[in-house]
Amino acid sequence: MYNTGRHVSLRLDKEHLVNVSGGPMTYSYRLEEIRLHFGSEDTHGSEHLLNGQAFSGEVSNREHQGVSPNRNEAH
Secondary structure (H helix, E strand, O other): OEEOOOOEEEEOOHHHOEEEOOOOOOOOEEEEEEEEEEOOOOOOOOOOOEOOEOOOEEEEEEEEEOOOOOHHHEO
């Protein structure tokens, strides 16, 4: 876990990566990082809006297609 100055990042080690698949997904994805974005006020912190409204925080993840070992092809 580390603080980038913009968010807190939780990186999964290469030996314990999580694969996500099934449901409507055509491919298998390998989860590599979870990011926590937050702010000091209820309307600041999230990077995205939901129905035009900002929130105090947001959780996002970084993954890439499991068929490719290349992190540069992250989605």
